Amino acid sequence: xxxxxxxxxxxxxxxxxxxxxxxxxxxxxxxxxxxxxxxxxxxxxxxxxxxxxxxxxxxxxxxxxxxxxxxxxxxxxxxxxxxxxxxxxxxxxxxxxxxxxxxxxxxxxxxxxxxxxxxxxxxxxxxxxxxxxxxxxxxxxxxxxxxxxxxxxxxxxxxxxxxxxxxxxxxxxxxxxxxxxxxxxxxxxxxxxxxxxxxxxxxxxxxxxxxxxxxxxxxxxxxxxxxxxxxxxxxxxxxxxxxxxxxxxxxxxxxxxxxxxxxxxxxxxxxxxxxxxxxxxxxxxxxxxxxxx
Amino acid sequence: xxxxxxxxxxxxxxxxxxxxxxxxxxxxxxxxxxxxxxxxxxxxxxxxxxxxxxxxxxxxxxxxxxxx
Numbered sequence: 005x006x007x008x009x010x011x012x013x014x015x016x017x018x019x020x021x022x023x024x025x026x027x028x029x030x031x032x033x034x035x036x037x038x039x040x041x042x043x044x045x046x047x048x049x050x051x052x053x054x055x056x057x058x059x060x061x062x063x064x065x066x067x068x069x070x071x072x073x074x075x076x077x078x079x080x081x082x083x084x085x086x087x088x089x090x091x092x093x094x095x096x097x098x099x100x101x102x103x104x105x106x107x108x109x110x111x112x113x114x115x116x117x118x119x120x121x122x123x124x125x126x127x128x129x130x131x132x133x134x135x136x137x138x139x140x141x142x143x144x145x146x147x148x149x150x151x152x153x154x155x156x157x158x159x160x161x162x163x164x165x166x167x168x169x170x171x172x173x174x175x176x177x178x179x180x181x182x183x184x185x186x187x188x189x190x191x192x193x194x195x196x197x198x199x200x201x202x203x204x205x206x207x208x209x210x211x212x213x214x215x216x217x218x219x220x221x222x223x224x225x226x227x228x229x230x231x232x233x234x235x236x237x238x239x240x241x242x243x244x245x246x247x248x249x250x251x252x253x254x255x256x257x258x259x260x261x262x263x264x265x266x267x268x269x270x271x272x273x274x275x276x277x278x279x280x281x282x283x284x285x286x287x288x289x290x291x292x293x294x295x296x297x
Numbered sequence: 298x299x300x301x302x303x304x305x306x307x308x309x310x311x312x313x314x315x316x317x318x319x320x321x322x323x324x325x326x327x328x329x330x331x332x333x334x335x336x337x338x339x340x341x342x343x344x345x346x347x348x349x350x351x352x353x354x355x356x357x358x359x360x361x362x363x364x365x
Contacts, residue, residue: 055338055347062339098305278328285315 036266043260048287050263051092059266067268069243070251071275077158077247078226085222086215088166089173095179099277111171123233125164129236150237157237159243164232169225173218180214181207217285220280227276248272310365322365326358333357 015227037057041050061067096107113121128134129150137148150157186211208215230249233239239246239254246254252272256265310316313325337350 017320055334058335059338059342062335274328278332279322281328 033266033269036262037270038267039263041261041263043262057264058271059229060264061268061271066073066243066246067248067251070248071247071272073158073244073246074227074248077165077229077245078223080162080224081169082222084162084166085170085173085252086219089218090177090215092170092174093177093181096174097181112170114171116168118231119235121164121168122232125160125167125232126236129160134284153239154159154241157241158258161233161236161247165226165229166238169222173222176214176218180211189297212287216279217283219283221271223280223283224276227272301347313361317365319362322362326361326364329361330354331355 036053038052039050040053040056042048069075092110096103096106116124126134129139129148131149131151140146140148140273148156150160151163157224160224184207188206189202192206229247230253233245233247234250237245239250249272252265252268255261255268259265304347313321313322317319317325325363333354334347334350337345
């Protein structure tokens with residue numbers, strides 16, 4: 005038997021599972037995205053309506069606002085996580101008393117279910133009950149009310165996401181930092197490079213694949229966040245934290261507008277893929293090209 | 298059965314600012330196809346039919362795949 009045939013046979017179970025649970029649902033959503041299908045409409049059957057759903061969503065102010073909010077959330081959350089994760093990884097590369105204990109405590113948020121994270125943060129932040137608004141008012145006279153102030157609600161969702169997912173970034177960075185070869189750093193030191201130059205010209209380029217992979221994972225997660233935010237703010241006040249996942253959920257489930265919801269899901273998927281690809285093309289492919297030239 | 302090594306994945310340099318293989322160029326063509334249609338529906342469809350966008354997208358896609 006040819007080695008390629010054996011290879012395909014080994015791959016077959018994974019490909020079949022991927023096809024059933026990944027490709028088929030995607031194709032189903034793709035088909036529904038081009039239909040008018042609302043189970044509580046006068047005509048509840050699925051009917052092909054061309055690009056009408058997409059025509060509707062490019063003018064849908066609520067959808068566009070949700071999209072803008074989600075991009076803003078993704079930018080602030082992912083940037084903060086990468087920076088904080090990197091600094092914590094650098095910290096864990098050094099020896100200090102209680103390092104093992106601190107590292108264990110630091111990774112605990114990762115094992116908590118997002119819905120529980122949202123509930124916990126809500127209990128801590130809800131006005132009149134949570135300890136954080138109480139002590140902020142007592143000590144600093146600051147009025148923290150995520151049910152009333154739009155900026156505070158947005159910031160609370162970002163901080164919650166950063167708290168929950170920074171440990172993942174730290175662990176990835178830690179693994180990447182631990183696997184870096186020593187020779188380039190020694191050579192840079194011999195050449196008289198200072199700490200910033202070593203970071204900029206040696207550490208950062210060597211860490212680039214790990215950083216990029218982490219950014220992809222976190223960006224994809226941030227753009228489809230639903231449960232944590234749903235528990236913390238419910239998308240409010242008003243629509244201030246109604247990120248795209250929540251908006252799609254509202255359209256698909258309470259409003260049962262499956263066709264329109266599917267088209268929004270497709271556009272969200274499209275934007276996520278395009279952003280990740282642009283990031284890859286801008287940071288990796290272009291620089292590799294310069295190196296070749 | 299096709300060998301994975303037989304796939305046309307050889308990178309090359311066209312007018313795009315990165316090295317691309319056939320899959321990359323098809324991907325870029327599809328991305329542009331969707332982007333052009335969404336842009337057209339939002340800003341230009343009132344004056345020009347969406348069919349124009351489709352024709353334009355197919356031409357742009359063909360150029361990207363052939364010369365990108």
